[in-house]
Amino acid sequence: MTARPAVFTKFRDVQAELERSGSAIFRDADGVESLIIRNPYAITYIHSYAEDSPFFLGLAEGRLRGSKCRKPKCGFVYATPRGHCMVCGAPTEWVDLPTKGRVHSWTTCHFGSEAFLKETPYNLAMVEFDGVGSLLLVRLKECVESDLYVGMPVEARFDPQPKYSITDVWFVPSH
């Protein structure tokens, strides 16, 4: 007969025990015991960028591309591309965005979700471009929290070894 899993009265201790042995018993303030097991789950998705594909292929070539409404009367330009115009519903075409812009807003993340915890602290910025109607969310590098402000001029950098992710582009302060 195998031993019963170890009993804990603090829930945070349960997690450590699960990592160690795979099972634990939690006893609550009323004395109720619950058996808890470790239950891992991993998935690999076959993710298609579909109509957004040219944007990510563009990043790999060092090009930042937005989209522009094809309807001449509308002509709305999107920094974060959309296959169809949000304003009038017409299809859009690909346009090159300026590689220089300004910080519309920013933050420094000292925590993140599990996948990004090891990268903290990192800066996020919403970038605005002249002549473009919407914004682009990016990482802001080569600067720290105390450097940042709304209106700060920034420019794009591209990963020479693209991973085909939005992180293939980032911005840095432009001087």
Added chain:
Amino acid sequence: MPARRKAPKRRESVRPVRKLTPTTNARKVYMITGGVTKFAKAHPAMDFRLMVKRAYDYALKGVPNLTPDRIDGSRISYFSDHFTRQLKAASMVQDYLGLNPKGSVRIEWGGATGGECFQAGYEAVASGRMDLCVAAGFETMSRVATWKGNEFIALASDTNFDFPLGGFYTGYYALMVVRHIYEYVRQTKFASVPDEREAQRLAIAEASRIMSKVSVKNHLNALHNPYAQYPKRLTIEDVLRSEMISYPLTREQICTMSDGAACAVFATEERAKEFTDRPVRIIGVGTGTDTMRLADRPFGKVPLLPHERPRDYEDLPYPGIHSFRAGRAAGMEAYKMAGITRPNTELDFIELHDAYASSEIQTYEDLGLCKYGEGYDFTERGDPFLKGIDYGFPVPKAGAIPVNPSGGLIACGHPVGATGLMQAVFAFWQLQETIAKHFQDPALQLARPERGAIHSHAGTGSSVTVSILERGFR
């Protein structure tokens, strides 16, 4: 094994099309009872079914004449299949409550899941489809570690463009409040500071101090709410000094992950009278939406509430990333249906989706409690605070329109699929004037409230619900 019954003979005839006479119309809908579990970091001794059962049983205890056979069906909500790792969990709730084979639908609408479930329950009765409908919701967020939970929540942002940058909702809300502060504090109180970076830092410090008051308020109110997860007495300094999560938002300005369930029961006027002498009527419902990506928000004009004028917002690009257009739209629809033209005098309180202290202040403006840009001053004046509670700083206008008298999400917790229904139950008890009975503490009971609103909010403001509840008895 029971003997197999003979299949009935099928008659292969074409029946004439019968003309239907519609029998439904929008009807008056009342909430007749509600229940919540205590919200906690973890409820390992209860799975989601048992949690909902506890909230449901508590609700039914409030209407002793209501037997389950009188229930026509249910609407059941939870946000994330990732947290449960059990698809069709709503079917399992329906099953556990013993409500089969009555009709039921699962509701999911991001952070506004609970608020949407409330409206789905309302609609089932308003449409004439049901005379009596149970709306119940839950979330079991303790099933993964906190930062994995943050990842699940961040999957409710665009996974091509937003998630891979850091996948972090607090980061998104920080981006929004930094711009909100730039629009409304930097440009006003610090307009004369010549150095741009310094002016913005001063504005952020000033706004953070005021945001901290919201956190102090909600945690302190919750000291009188036994269902709350994190009731505590804090000072402004405690809030500011708590761990920096995403600049400028600190840990105490952010709601937490929770396990919990809540339940509300809706009925027609006739049924309501049968089961309670203190029904609460739902007089307005509204929903609003906005772009999934914050980056796509337009820079247009403010949709005006009846008490606002175009000149109030002449140079304000709206909503940009500083305000929640979906919250404004939801409020406008609900107010119109209810006939509300002056929300800050016609409502007696609001249970508001304060996932962040910053978004509570932003939402004061969206819901028209004050004008856009006045949220910080409105907080400083004390309008959203409760009278008779010592917050440790002056609140001259306390009691004007209490916001989150229960403690809100920041102090009660945010088990997503239950949250909007929790707000409904607390609002229901307020309007019934039964807070003392349910909380075993009368401190949070407002004096004869007539009308209150509940507000449930998803994503970076991509969907919002507002519902208006009114005392339905004399």
